[in-house]
Amino acid sequence: MAERPHQRNLVLILARAFAAQLATAVFLVDAEGTVIYYNEAAEQLLARKFIEGAGMPAEEWSTVFRPRDAEGRTVPLQSLALGTTMLKREPAHDIVTILGADGVDRRIEVAAFPLFAHTEDFVGAIALFWQLPDREGER
Amino acid sequence: MKAKIWGSRGSIASPGQDTERYGGNTSCIELRPPGCDVVILDAGTGIRELGVRLVREGAERMFLLLTHLHVDHLEGLGMFEPIWRSQTELHIWGPASPVASLEQRIATYFSPPLFPVHLSEVPATIEYHDASESEWQIDGARLFSNAIIHPGPTVGYRIESRGRSLAYLTDHEPALGADLDRDPSEWISGFAIAHGADLLIHDCQFTPNEYEHRVGWGHSTTEAVARFADRTEVDRLLLFHHDPMHSDEQLDQMREDVVTRWGVDDDRCIVATEGAKIVV
DSSP states (O other), rough: OOOEEEEEEEHHHHHHHHHHOOEEEEEEETTTOEEEEEOOHHHHHHHHHHHHHOOHHHHHHHHTTOBOOOOBOOOOGSSSSEEEEEHHOEEEEEEEEEETTTTOOOEEEEEEEEEETTTEEEEEEEEEEEEEEOOSSSO | OOEOOOOOBBBSOOOOOGTTTOOOOOOEEEEEEETHHHHHHHSTHHHHHHHHHHHHHHHOOOEOOSSSSOOOGTGGGGOGGGGTTTTTTEEEOOOOOOSHHHHHHHHHHTTTTOOSSGGGOOOSSEEEEESSSSSETTTTTTEEEEOOOOSOOOEEEEEETTTEEEEOOOOOOOTTTSTTTOOOOSTTTHHHHHHHEEEEEEEOOHHHHHTTTTTTTOOOOOOHHHHHHHTTTOOOEEEEEEEEEOOHHHHHHHHHHHHHHTTTTTTGEEEETTOOOEOO
């Protein structure tokens, strides 16, 4: 009998289907933090097509967009909303400025949530984010 | 591997003149992998008659695979004669929910006011196994399960024995979560269960027109099942979980629609018929 193909966890399949229908930007990572999907609204804010970003590990997506706080300091993975959710497996929220692949800075608000298929079965995390008007002195 | 259909109707038992040919009992299939005790797929009303036969045969060890706990897949269990005999050893696989075990979930049905007797009063020895994402062995058969798209915790099963395979995906709406033609296979619900199966037993409850008002109800159309069968490259397809409002003549038309859309020889697509025996 040939080796069976793999199916993603159903929670991730449904999260991806949900994200694909949303006008809000959504970023979806698996339990290891690897990017498995982001939607068209996210592509616009990141200025990067999903096909170019698929498979990015956490170390890459947490740095490639150069997330910075209101004072311009680099925000490390463990302090980003999605990084906190990945590491602590709890919801998190943040406001950061990111640099899109088009060279444009965008100030975004992020809400991240862990995805548990069962109580102890952490299968990934989802981050919803949206652009804020530029404003000084906030983080 | 031999299979017998004891019930193929969806949602609610529907006996009557209009359903006489394909049958009115809800989901239940008897499976006999070589060298293996009986494996039963779902406990709809069709399981009652199967139970009578198993008692007559003297069967004492049996395996029940529940895809989910909607009532049309569970309602026959209370009238399944083997559970009322202390010598019966019944293993039940099915999906736990994120907050309750399989046994707790079945006990919800087996308790007043839905049922007069509590699950704890059943004399048979019953063992419960969570089948949310599993791979296991029953005698000489290899079994796999994956969670699939349907409201509430639901799984599909694949049974392999001596190089033959059967996939059971009743109550399944894969088109809700993916583009069946274009998305990578790992993102298609049920793909891993069905891929290359010698026989795919799949939900085909709606016509495309009916589906327009039933999106998200967890069932498939003739169009979706044809695309799914094509994408998963199965050999034969058994259309299952017939809508209780569909007459025998409507099921014939739906089968023709699937064959046309799938573009295969007529004999590769069959309507599940109560009492029918199939060799896989």
